[in-house]
Amino acid sequence: MTRRQRNHWLDLALHGAGLGATLLGLGVLAALLFDIFSDGFGRISWDFLTSFPSRRAENAGIYAALLGTLWVITLTAMLAVPVGIGAAIYLEEYGGRGRWSRIVEINIANLAGVPSVIYGLLGLGLFVRTLALGRSVIAGAATLALLALPVVILSSREALRAVSPALREASYALGATKWQTIWHQVLPVALPGILTGMILALSRTMGETAPLITIGALTYVPFAPDGIWSPFTVLPIQVFNWVSRPQEAFLANAAAGIIVLLALLLVMNGFAAWLRDRYQH
Amino acid sequence: MTTVDSDTAIPSLAGVASLVSERGTVETPTKVDVRGLSFYYGDMRALEDVSIQIPEKQVTAFIGPSGCGKSTFLRTLNRMNDIIPGVRVTGTVLIDGKDIYGASTDPVTLRQHVGMVFQKSNPFPKSIFENVAYGLRINGLAASKTELADRVETSLRAAALWDEVKDRLSASALALSGGQQQRLCIARALAVEPEVLLMDEPASALDPIATQHIEELVFQLKTNYTIVIVTHNMQQAARVSDRTAFFWLGKLIEFDLTSRMFTAPTAKLTEDYVTGRFG
Numbered sequence: 001m002t003r004r005q006r007n008h009w010l011d012l013a014l015h016g017a018g019l020g021a022t023l024l025g026l027g028v029l030a031a032l033l034f035d036i037f038s039d040g041f042g043r044i045s046w047d048f049l050t051s052f053p054s055r056r057a058e059n060a061g062i063y064a065a066l067l068g069t070l071w072v073i074t075l076t077a078m079l080a081v082p083v084g085i086g087a088a089i090y091l092e093e094y095g096g097r098g099r100w101s102r103i104v105e106i107n108i109a110n111l112a113g114v115p116s117v118i119y120g121l122l123g124l125g126l127f128v129r130t131l132a133l134g135r136s137v138i139a140g141a142a143t144l145a146l147l148a149l150p151v152v153i154l155s156s157r158e159a160l161r162a163v164s165p166a167l168r169e170a171s172y173a174l175g176a177t178k179w180q181t182i183w184h185q186v187l188p189v190a191l192p193g194i195l196t197g198m199i200l201a202l203s204r205t206m207g208e209t210a211p212l213i214t215i216g217a218l219t220y221v222p223f224a225p226d227g228i229w230s231p232f233t234v235l236p237i238q239v240f241n242w243v244s245r246p247q248e249a250f251l252a253n254a255a256a257g258i259i260v261l262l263a264l265l266l267v268m269n270g271f272a273a274w275l276r277d278r279y280q281h
Numbered sequence: 282m283t284t285v286d287s288d289t290a291i292p293s294l295a296g297v298a299s300l301v302s303e304r305g306t307v308e309t310p311t312k313v314d315v316r317g318l319s320f321y322y323g324d325m326r327a328l329e330d331v332s333i334q335i336p337e338k339q340v341t342a343f344i345g346p347s348g349c350g351k352s353t354f355l356r357t358l359n360r361m362n363d364i365i366p367g368v369r370v371t372g373t374v375l376i377d378g379k380d381i382y383g384a385s386t387d388p389v390t391l392r393q394h395v396g397m398v399f400q401k402s403n404p405f406p407k408s409i410f411e412n413v414a415y416g417l418r419i420n421g422l423a424a425s426k427t428e429l430a431d432r433v434e435t436s437l438r439a440a441a442l443w444d445e446v447k448d449r450l451s452a453s454a455l456a457l458s459g460g461q462q463q464r465l466c467i468a469r470a471l472a473v474e475p476e477v478l479l480m481d482e483p484a485s486a487l488d489p490i491a492t493q494h495i496e497e498l499v500f501q502l503k504t505n506y507t508i509v510i511v512t513h514n515m516q517q518a519a520r521v522s523d524r525t526a527f528f529w530l531g532k533l534i535e536f537d538l539t540s541r542m543f544t545a546p547t548a549k550l551t552e553d554y555v556t557g558r559f560g
Binding site: 097168175176177 | 393396
């Protein structure tokens with residue numbers, strides 16, 4: 001075999017291996033979706049969406065968990081986003097480029113990789129016990145906000161860093177202050193990137209179970225949250241609860257719950273894409 | 282080899298330059314007075330003991346090979362280098378007799394009076410109107426909406442762009458051609474009514490027609506503004522400027538009337554550079 005033929009075969013082999021890896025990933029995802037839809041799609045109905053949990057699988061619904069998730073994730077966004085963007089602006093625009101700044105950056109990146117159950121323990125100690133917020137929506141949201149914060153900071157920082165220095169110079173050259181430059185020129189340009197990072201962080205957070213179980217979110221909640229002090233449950237906890245029941249019918253409920261969670265994620269990501277497009281033009 | 286160059290290139294330049302020298306010989310007051318300025322990026326000295334008196338309402342060109350410090354020097358005149366970490370300036374820069382590096386000078390206020398146009402046109406990703414209005418808004422220079430609109434129009438007219446954009450002021454500035462974008466950047470700089478306008482190779486990315494527009498504009502603008510222009514293009518320096526400063530390795534080698542710089546420079550280095558022997 002000539003060298004040229006060998007390279008040709010090597011090229012084909014790599015192409016095949018790449019294709020195989022891609023198909024494997026897609027195949028697993030498709031199998032998962034198929035399994036969930038075949039188990040749970042029959043259970044999706046208006047009643048399922050608007051009923052509270054029940055001991056009888058056919059009467060049980062997801063209303064409390066769905067509202068719980070919406071409450072928690074909205075509050076998480078309200079806590080994590082302003083703090084995250086604020087921290088990113090400080091670190092990127094005011095923090096300098098010294099050793100201290102690098103240490104902070106590395107630590108934030110590490111925080112983004114800390115297992116979520118650790119955040120649950122922190123939330124239990126800090127919010128539930130020390131601040132005596134109890135097993136409330138606000139305690140859950142604060143815990144999840146801690147979890148989302150490093151990702152929001154990192155992605156916002158990256159979006160800010162990607163703004164061309166020429167744009168900043170143009171603003172400074174007209175007699176703008178640092179804050180005017182950031183507010184009027186840098187932030188609008190960085191916004192699509194910031195929004196994308198924010199939604200990705202919130203999407204990940206929405207699927208979290210461990211930290212909320214750790215802080216003591218309830219698994220059987222026959223009422224919708226009526227405020228930030230209310231006890232609550234969320235979709236993944238409800239799914240977890242149903243999966244651990246022995247009866248077949250509850251497994252179908254679990255699959256249906258997952259479908260609802262996936263649909264919610266899809267809506268959120270669609271919203272992110274829409275926002276991004278809107279601000280890019 | 283090189284004598285061929287100077288025989289062909291220099292006489293035509295000298296023709297242009299001699300027209301300028303008629304005006305250049307009139308004594309004008311100094312606008313920017315720089316004394317013993319040195320500039321450091323960390324430990325690296327980029328400018329060494331530069332002293333120069335830039336005359337009011339004239340065009341002063343800075344020429345020199347890449348890395349000679351001419352752009353760095355330009356940026357010390359509106360303290361644009363301040364935003365780069367780890368730089369240091371020694372010496373004094375007086376504008377209208379006031380030390381711009383003095384404790385009482387705020388660089389933000391300074392930059393309203395000393396405008397800047399950059400090498401690569403950098404319009405904001407906003408409408409044409411908003412690009413010009415930005416400086417007026419942040420500095421609170423327009424009391425009403427009509428005043429704002431008037432001043433935007435005046436600036437666009439001064440930058441010879443009004444007729445091309447008056448029907449699409451709300452269109453994105455990024456949709457303009459390269460030459461139009463650069464004139465928009467000039468309009469934007471003029472809107473805040475600076476006294477000095479610094480231009481860092483404003484035409485280096487433009488085609489010959491757009492370059493000609495910019496050069497004509499520079500010529501008109503010097504009636505009202507003190508203009509300092511950095512250029513790589515020696516013909517351009519000869520065409521637009523009254524005085525020329527030649528920088529080499531961070532030092533100001535020679536500064537004189539443009540007509541003299543291109544016909545009878547004192548320093549051997551200047552002569553070699555303007556005749557194309559190096560650079």
